[in-house]
Amino acid sequence: MHQNNALSEKGATPPAVAGSNAQSVNVQDFLNQHPFSRFQWLIFALCFIVVLLDGFDTAAIGFIAPSLLKEWGMTRPDLAPVLSAALFGLAAGALIAGPLADRMGRKLVLSISVLLFGVACTWSSFAPNLGQLTALRFLTGLGLGAAMPSAVTLMSEYCPDQRRSTLTNAMFCGFPLGAACGGFLAAWMIPQWGWRSVLLAGGIAPLLLAVMMLYFLPESVRYMVAKGQPAARIRAALSRVSATLGDARSFIMSEKNITGNARSGASVVLSRPYITGSVMLWLTYFMGLVIFYALINWMPLLLKDAGLAPKTATLVSALFPLGGVGAILCGWLMDRFNANRVIAVCYALTAVCIYAxxxxxxxxxxxxxxxxxxxxxxxxxxxxxxxxxxxxxxxQGRATGVAWMLGLGRFGGIAGSFLVAELARRQFGIGGIFSILAVAGLIAAAALLVKQSAQSKNTK
Structure with missing residues (x-):
């Protein structure tokens, strides 16, 4: 059975064939040839909710921070550990979960991750002091960091090639939506029930979701084929995409089999065909978060120092995180043109705007x-x-690749905040600070072009 489910060595595999006479069914061809089913929309919905709750719980600490200062009689510097704890947890969770998802399966790791951040967030609503809240925020971040790449990987592996980027980007829009909803809910809940109610809501929802996922979320069909799992399990999943599958008993994938040289997700990501692209992805995501966190954390203060009224500076700064829905359009372009170049153009134009x-x-x-x-x-x-x-x-290395990019990139957020603080300490003007931040956008664009060049050479 293992040999029947093995990957194609050269990628020249027969197309998916329905019915009992099929010698072998190419799972990706099968997904490409059939309409996006209710079953796939269910997977999209569950993964979207994971990402939405990720956004809610990641942003929750910022919404309750003023209440913490008042109730526990702290100063702003006292909040630094609890504000940064989740960020370190996010990085650690992503770095650990990726290899686990490539070894143990996407569904298991995703379900455990959602359960972890649900339990930790619920528990944090009862924290009696800042020390315990900080530790619990790290555990919450650990679960959040592990959940995001697993959801992205699972969703992408049930998408047809021609819609993969559009659907994955649409799912990822749940993150800013969750953060925004968290702000509205916090504004309504805190005056009535206090800051603990926000964390309690952010914990109970993922616990309920984890139960739903155990019942309704399938394992990735591509993962099952790669691991040589029983044909009956693969057939059961694909039959929910389309009943035309029939009683096919052999499944393959049209991608190069590299398991002989790479036994784990980490070894795939670091292997010779992928190492250059991996480093460029890490660099790009890192530089993007340098810009994002630098502007989110510092732009109101920098604009105020430049002469704007405090209210105006806050309102102008609030415009910066509003544009995440543009990712759906970008995904559509990525599905039709060279994805590396599409995103590189976005980063290059970002650099122009940051300088401006x-x-x-x-x-x-x-x-x-x-x-x-x-x-x-x-x-x-x-x-x-x-x-x-x-x-x-x-x-074999998809979950690790996505997770390590997200995990290593988180340190860009830390670097961005410290970079602006150091530039301000050295008395750089606002023009100089934004000019330096713009360079990060140019580096991100250049890194993707390097990735594209290396990718083109590897496919020749």
Whole structure:
């Protein structure tokens, strides 16, 4: 049976054939040839909710921070550990979960991750002091960091090739939506029930979702083929996509079998055909988060120092994270054109806008325009990166590849915050600070072009 389910060595495999006379069914051809089914929309919905809750719980600590200061009588610097704990947990969770998902399966790791951040977030609502809340926020981040790449990988492996980037990017839009919903819910809940109610809601929802996932979420069909699992399991999953499958008993995939040289997800990601692309993905995502966190954390203060009224500076800064829905359009372009170049253009244009922010602070109208356009381009590019990584790696290393990019990239957020603090300490003006941040966008664009060049050489 294992040999029947093995991957194709050269990629020249027969197309998917329905019915009992099929010698072998190519699972990706089968997904490509049939309409996107209710079963696949169910997978999309469950993964979208995972990402939405990820956004809610990641942002929750920021919404309750003022209440913590008041109730526990702390100063702003006292909040630094609890605000950063989840960020370190996100990085650690992603780095650990990717190889586990490639070894143990996407569904198991995703379900455990959702359960972990649900339990940790619920428990944190009862934290009696800052020390325990900080530790629980790290555990919450651990689960959140593990869940995101597993959801991206599972979703991408049930998508037809011609719609993969569009659907994966649409799923990833759940993150900013969850963060935004968290703000509205916090504003309503905290005055009535206190800050603990926000964490309690953010914990109970993923616990309920974890139960639903155990019952309704399938394992990745591509993962099952790669691992040589019983044909009956693969047939059961594909039959829910289309009943035309019949009683096919052998399944293959049209991607190069590299398991002879790479026994784990990590060894795939670090193997010679993929190492250059891997490093370029890490660098790109890192630089994107340098820009994102630098502007989210510092732009209100920088604009205020440049002479804007505090309220105006806050409102202008709030325009920056609004453009994440542009990722759906970017996904559509990625499915039709060269994905590396599409995202590289977004990063390059982001750099232009970031530079312009530092030059037009005297004109509020122009400032609002470049902040909004820059935010749309930045969030679009960054939200499209998981889909790009998922398409780059083969099944044996996909979860590790996506997870390591997300995990290592998190350190860019830490670096961005410290970078602006150091530049301000050295008395750089607002024009100089934004000019330096713009360089990160150019580096991200260049890294994707290097990845494209290396990818082209490997396919020749």
């Amino acid at each position: 922010i530092g030059q037009v602070t005297g004109n509020v109208g122009a400032l609002m325009l470049v902040v909004f356009v820059g935010g749309t381009l930045m969030n679009t590019a960054q939200s499209s990166m998981p889909a790009l990584a998922a398409a780059f790696y083969p099944t």
